[in-house]
Amino acid sequence: MIKNFKWLLFASLAFVACNNDDEVTVDTTSSDGKPLTVGSAVVTKYIALGDSYAAGFSDNALFIEGQKGSYVNIIAQQFALAGGGEFKTPFMADNIGGLLLGGNVILGQRLFFNGAAPTPVTGRPSTEATTKLTGPFSNLGVPGAKSYHLVAPGYGNVAGIATGVANPYFARFATSASTTVVADAVAQDPTFFSLWIGGNDVLGYATSGGSGRNQTGNMNPATYASNDITDPAVFAGAYNGIVNAMTAKGAKGIVANLPYVTALPFFTTVPYNPVPLSAAAATQLSAGYAIYNAGLRTMVTNNLLTDAEANRRTIKFAAGANAVVIVDSYLTDRTAFGIPSLRQATAEDLMVLTSRTFIGTTVNNNPAAVNGVSVPLADQWVLSKDEVLEVKTATDAYNATIKSVADAKGLAFVELKGVTDQLANGGIIYNNYKVTSAFVTGGMFSLDGVHPSPRGYAIIANLFTGAINAKFGANFKNKDVSLYRILYPATL
Template sequence: MKKNIKMLLLVSLTFMAACNNDDNNAPEEVPVTPGSAVLTKYVALGDSFAAGYSDNALFKKGQENSYVNILAQQFVAAGGGAFTQPLMNDNIGGLLLGGNVVAGTRLYFNGQAPVNVSGKPTTEITSHLTGTFNNMGVPGAKSYHLVAPGYGNVAGVATGAANPYFARFSSSATTTVLADAVAQAPTFFSLFIGGNDVLSYATSGGIGKDQTGNMNPATYGSNDITDPTVFKTIYSNLVTALTANGAKGVVANLPYITTLPYFTTVPYNPAPLTAALATQLNAGYAAYNGGLQQMVEKKLLSADEAARRTINFKTGNNAVVVVDSYLTNLSAYGIPSYRQATKEDLVVLSARTFIGTTVGGDPTKVNGLSVPLADNWVLTKDEVNEVKKATDAYNIAIKAIADEKGLAFVNTVSTMTQLSSGGVRFGNFVMSSTYVTGGAFSLDGVHPSARGYGLIANIFIDAINEKYGSTLRHVDLAQYPIQYPATLP
């Protein structure tokens, strides 16, 4: 018995020694250092992504989980200083102008669908914030807005001449976003801008104009695509001003809209039909189809286009009918520009509650079927190509300017594409761009969730570490929620 006890004691001591030996040989954690970056004064420029916009609103918790605020928290261990943000008054979201609601409350998922949280916004635009703010992210801003005097003028908000979010914290009515950023003498900056230069065109279903060739942004409409040369010039001016005093920084390119759930959630063929309904609808479009054939016979329309425009329903799932302004205009002959959607068209997220509804309660007038979807509900393949062409041009400019100025460069195109084609794995989790359940995007289908912003912060950190030899650490994505509840403190 004593011999067995001695043997057990020997085994125990040997095991403890092995454990101690393992601890001694374990690799030491690399200390956090800034490398050649100076992080003491960090200023972030950008749009809604930088601001922390999420679930179709800006609210305090979303701002706290913005990727730039997450970055600032990680910078602290490497000498980063205080980071201030123009926080909203509440977690309801939305804005008031003179007491009137001009921006709605945030969304939450009630178990069946996204709905707005209850309550009225309490953030009043005219209640101006004083002081300087490290987070200069402005929801809705396009590239040229960052250098536009008066963009923060409260008096211009009602007419659309100024931005309500910047009006809350601009240093004066005539300043620019860039001027307020440079005035803080940053030692390090981030710049993620340009998404809205194509996004507003895309989310509106192409209700706007491709301004390629127009060098005067003052003549652009709110939903227009920015000319690539204008973008390049503005972007170069932004970076030149930010680096003038030796500041270093990180910039990011722009993801394709085809990776956003706003454009990928609603299928082009969401309409299940019985044989009887298909027959009924085909009868309704018989005159239209016949008119197309008459135009072919008169040599006013090619046979190929006539085939693409011919509307034919069948039993099972069917493509919606859309208005397509890129088709040959036959309105002089009483023939509208209709066709059925294809997989190359992108039906916008907001159409999910519109397709299948009736006009005035008339069961014979069904939106998307007997009543074609207007342009604002669908980004057609030609409009998708316009957006892609502009995005590619912007991204070429961003990369070239980053290389010229020696800045860290973040390839968001790669990450967003991965999210939409299999997902990104971390720990025991996988996050993807799948609407509601994927975890990467919020309920508006465009802006990231808190976890999505954490992912953006991590890829920014990777770029900074690679360029400047810093050893900043990732954040644990599992600590960030994929959805916010109805009630937040």
């Protein structure tokens, strides 16, 4: 009797459920459980424009698994759930990374963490820059591209790779030798686009320790070197041209602003004061700079230096951690009087990541000639306080352009600068995981100290889709970033 009662109860509940007009269906692919929608966006033909971040560059190389995990590929996977079409990527030939030009290696393989330090994986690159791929391609992210490169004819001309005029990555999939990245994008009649560009307009200058030139005031990018800062007006002209071309037929899109590259682990890992000294060693080293310090006081006496600058330039060592000695071209030039432009670094100066294996080494095995101590660090090893300011000033100008264009064109906008600032100042919590900008262990960045890790790219993708939801009324669900690894292993 009890068994029959339970069966009758179950049957009656099932009958009610089947006849309930208010039955709720939960869509697990959306952010709110309601049917997945793109809102007012149209994502049937999505084209991604950008640089190495869009391409999926990681661990100092571009390789297949990294490309699959790029933030734009993750976005395309979300779009596919709501009617998005095929998103085609110009994949590399292997997971080793690196590039060949005429059979010669021009870019090396990716890095992996061997438990002690980032190390190149075993193997030789097999991706030949002169081997053309069949497109067209949806992911037009080009590693190394600056803003004006996206509108530069011939940027994909194989013949110009050796001279630096063309880009070896774009040469693989450019539709012709004379085309531009934007022209190849527009030719596909996109209904939606993403654009994140401008980081490289200051990055080369920063990573080279400011050894390039600040080209503010120079409106001719054809005269720029790879390590120069792009003039903000040149950036604005290129950026407006890109967006105008992409929106000419009504396509909607999303853009992102630029972080201060100086918040990346490439610039925050090596301390300015990594020199441990005993009291005796400090006394000995200070004595070595006695003549230089005395010369500074002579300059003050003769009104050739201010007292404040002389104090800034005075080099002193003490027991404990000491700042490195650097060459600073922004100091008042008194080399004509035999006074070099030297000082000790401060917390406002940033040692580049590559200096970690250089500081403390000796010149020609001479124990008295120690780099960063008795031998000052050259410009390439440190981004000085004044150079940091140049980078930030240019970035602020670029970001003003990006926000203005986004507002004028009705584009979704991603505030990425603030996120990067948070990463460098304690980190952020995402899916109950804390990520920071700490080198190797932080979870956000890869082993080159500049490009994201797999998890970092997933977080960026979520920030983009979140902005798309807010602007266009879509309800894309965030990816669970815990499903994305922090670092790639040696073998893929």
